[in-house]
Amino acid sequence: MTDLTPTPDRPGLHVSKPAPDEPATGSAVCHCGASATATGDEQVRLLVAGWEANHGPVHGSAAKG
C-alpha cells in the first residue's frame, strides 16, 4: 500500500478524489515548514492555487525561499 500523503520528509502536494460524488481531499507539506489540508472541491482548488502561488515550486524558482 502506498501512502501518497506528503510529509516533512517528502514535501509536496497531494489531491485525492475517491469518487465523483464524494468531496475531494487535499494535503500539502512544504519544505519551508508550511502544511495545509483541505476537504471539498472548492477548498482543495483554493489550497492548490495558494500552494502554487506561495509554496512548493515557487521556492525553487523565486529569488527568496
Ligand SMILES: [Zn+2]
Ligand atoms: Zn513553502
